[in-house]
Amino acid sequence: MKKIPMTTPLVEMDGDEMTRIIWKMLKDELILPYVELNTEYYDLGLEHRNETNDQVTVDSANAIKKYGVGVKCATITPNQARMSEYDLKEMWKSPNGTIRAILDGTVFRSPIIVNNVKPFVKTWKKPITIARHAYGDIYKNVEMKVPGKGQATLNFTNEAGETVSEVIHNFDGPGIIMGMHNTNKSIESFARACFSYALDRKEDLWFSSKDTISKKYDHTFKDIFAEIYDAEFKEKYEEAGIEYFYTLIDDAVARVIKSEGGFVWACKNYDGDVMSDMVATAFGSLAMMTSVLVSPEGYYEYEAAHGTVQRHYYKHLKGEETSTNSMATIFAWTGALRKRGELDKNEELIAFADNLEKASIATIEEGVMTKDMALLAEGETKVVNTEDFIKEIRVRLDRFYN
Numbered sequence: 001m002k003k004i005p006m007t008t009p010l011v012e013m014d015g016d017e018m019t020r021i022i023w024k025m026l027k028d029e030l031i032l033p034y035v036e037l038n039t040e041y042y043d044l045g046l047e048h049r050n051e052t053n054d055q056v057t058v059d060s061a062n063a064i065k066k067y068g069v070g071v072k073c074a075t076i077t078p079n080q081a082r083m084s085e086y087d088l089k090e091m092w093k094s095p096n097g098t099i100r101a102i103l104d105g106t107v108f109r110s111p112i113i114v115n116n117v118k119p120f121v122k123t124w125k126k127p128i129t130i131a132r133h134a135y136g137d138i139y140k141n142v143e144m145k146v147p148g149k150g151q152a153t154l155n156f157t158n159e160a161g162e163t164v165s166e167v168i169h170n171f172d173g174p175g176i177i178m179g180m181h182n183t184n185k186s187i188e189s190f191a192r193a194c195f196s197y198a199l200d201r202k203e204d205l206w207f208s209s210k211d212t213i214s215k216k217y218d219h220t221f222k223d224i225f226a227e228i229y230d231a232e233f234k235e236k237y238e239e240a241g242i243e244y245f246y247t248l249i250d251d252a253v254a255r256v257i258k259s260e261g262g263f264v265w266a267c268k269n270y271d272g273d274v275m276s277d278m279v280a281t282a283f284g285s286l287a288m289m290t291s292v293l294v295s296p297e298g299y300y301e302y303e304a305a306h307g308t309v310q311r312h313y314y315k316h317l318k319g320e321e322t323s324t325n326s327m328a329t330i331f332a333w334t335g336a337l338r339k340r341g342e343l344d345k346n347e348e349l350i351a352f353a354d355n356l357e358k359a360s361i362a363t364i365e366e367g368v369m370t371k372d373m374a375l376l377a378e379g380e381t382k383v384v385n386t387e388d389f390i391k392e393i394r395v396r397l398d399r400f401y402n
């Protein structure tokens, strides 16, 4: 076949460990034979981040601003163990954190659903997409250990030098304190991203916080969402036949479990971090969870929600067989290629992304899968290794093109 052309580059961000191995395999087998792939390549593998003093991460995020769409492989966030393993100059920050800070985006995570793996929650029939506010709160906090007796206060000084102050606590003995913040600007862009994304998917938007306890902090989130909904989205939602629904976080958790899915759930930063792992596991496997960072300017970065699958990588290094699931990484590529296609009006590329997704889902639904899925699937299953799973998808993808 004649390969599908690509006019504008896609920002390609390579990563670490097992997902780096998968990255190359799936490009070679599932993309390069069909697409005249046009990417601007950034190596975010930990060694290269260390060599460049992490400049490569910043450069890749800026490239997404230039081209609009990126696809990212999972990367190691260094900890103490990685410092010695990779002989690092510094404990470099999480690349995802750096990229999120530059793009100021919202992360949407949705499960890939196949008909032979039933969610743990019996009522769930459709995907639940979690939107995580990717700025502030506990992730940008300032914290202190209180050594002993004394008073902790919260102060704000305006430009004129006037200070308002509130007592946090009068300590009798040792304890802990934390200060966190958010900005109306970031909450507003989070709200807009969520309202638009749900409208795009024609699904209801849920938002939850703890405004009854946090009458200023969380209540501000609730108010901003309500104002933006009324001013900018109410009519569009009514036309589309979808709803915006606000409730307390604990009520939301209870309702989510009893629901049949099919909505976007907007969560504050910490709630999103925790709930997305819960929802991913309940839908089946973390390896079936996709993730996209959407910035208010309309830049998109696609990736798998899971990490670098370190345990499998060490087996791979020892020459042992692995059965690592590449679905979420494949869907990161299809998401990015489809978006590139939409922006460039490249119908062939959009169709290719659809076909690759169909071929991948068909492989699992026909019973061919990696070990993580076989543990969950109903009916007959054939467990394959990392490479053979990708080859099985290739067989089904070829049916669309030969």
Ligand code: NAP
Pocket (backbone or CB within 6 Å): 073, 074, 075, 076, 077, 078, 096, 286, 287, 303, 304, 305, 306, 307, 308, 309, 310, 311, 312, 323, 324, 325, 326, 372
């Ligand atoms: P992980 O890579 O998500 O893997 C945790 C476990 O989940 C694996 O050991 C495996 O279970 C299972 N799993 C995850 N993805 C799988 C897949 N595709 N196929 C089959 N099984 C899969 O998390 P981690 O081991 O805690 O973290 C490893 C590294 O990833 C860390 O350095 C962390 O910093 C990084 N990380 C990066 C990102 C990112 O870049 N977005 C996100 C999270 C973590 P079994 O071992 O039981 O088979």
Ligand code: MG
Pocket (backbone or CB within 6 Å): 273, 274, 277
């Ligand atoms: Mg988490």
